[in-house]
Amino acid sequence: DAGVIQSPRHEVTEMGQEVTLRCKPISGHNSLFWYRQTMMRGLELLIYFNNNVPIDDSGMPEDRFSAKMPNASFSTLKIQPSEPRDSAVYFCASRPGNTDTQYFGPGTRLTVL
Amino acid sequence: AQRVTQPEKLLSVFKGAPVELKCNYSYSGSPELFWYVQYSRQRLQLLLRHISRESIKGFTADLNKGETSFHLKKPFAQEEDSAMYYCALRGYGGSQGNLIFGKGTKLSVKP
Numbered sequence: 001d002a003g004v005i006q007s008p009r010h011e012v013t014e015m016g017q018e019v020t021l022r023c024k025p026i027s028g029h030n031s032l033f034w035y036r037q038t039m040m041r042g043l044e045l046l047i048y049f050n051n052n053v054p055i056d057d058s059g060m061p062e063d064r065f066s067a068k069m070p071n072a073s074f075s076t077l078k079i080q081p082s083e084p085r086d087s088a089v090y091f092c093a094s095r096p097g098n099t100d101t102q103y104f105g106p107g108t109r110l111t112v113l
Numbered sequence: 114a115q116r117v118t119q120p121e122k123l124l125s126v127f128k129g130a131p132v133e134l135k136c137n138y139s140y141s142g143s144p145e146l147f148w149y150v151q152y153s154r155q156r157l158q159l160l161l162r163h164i165s166r167e168s169i170k171g172f173t174a175d176l177n178k179g180e181t182s183f184h185l186k187k188p189f190a191q192e193e194d195s196a197m198y199y200c201a202l203r204g205y206g207g208s209q210g211n212l213i214f215g216k217g218t219k220l221s222v223k224p
Contacts, residue, residue, distance in 0.1 A: 042214060045211050107156075
């Protein structure tokens with residue numbers, strides 16, 4: 001099992017561009033989480049889904065951020081337009097229904113110039 | 114309010130010395146707490162949970178409700194313990210709830 005898969009692993013873009021981060025959770029897991037990690041703020045939950053339904057998006061910074069989970073095996077986090085302050089490592093994690101352990105992906109390092 | 118506080122951004126100790134990574138929480142009710150660890154170039158992963166009362170890689174953590182703390186301890190630090198450590202609290206919502214993470218503490222164990 002490859003675990004949670006994220007793509008791309010690194011993304012460099014210019015301010016104002018649209019950025020799409022992708023996540024494939026572990027098969028059979030029914031919860032999916034998007035986090036942002038920065039030096040200043042640590043690990044922040046942006047949004048999480050249960051059974052493809054968004055449960056809590058209170059951590060999404062602003063309207064420039066949006067997340068979707070069209071099916072159980074895929075989720076996207078989109079930033080449009082991107083800004084330099086969005087530069088961070090974005091993690092996706094999934095969790096099976098019968099445990100509280102979250103399994104993290106390798107992260108996407110986003111740099112917005 | 115639900116909150117996790119890790120007061121130290123960086124903790125540096127020598128090999129063989131005891132180490133304690135501090136974690137304090139704010140939560141109404143019975144908390145469920147965890148420690149996650151991220152080694153260099155590896156994924157963030159669960160280290161231990163307070164419910165299990167287990168010792169993993171020599172680390173233990175005891176929930177102290179009176180002090181609202183869940184400090185991570187190891188009597189003799191090893192160089193391979195160098196990593197980023199996050200304390201986490203399960204938020205409201207039971208098994209469907211999310212985790213609230215502290216800002217993390219970077220542990221550096223020097224030879």
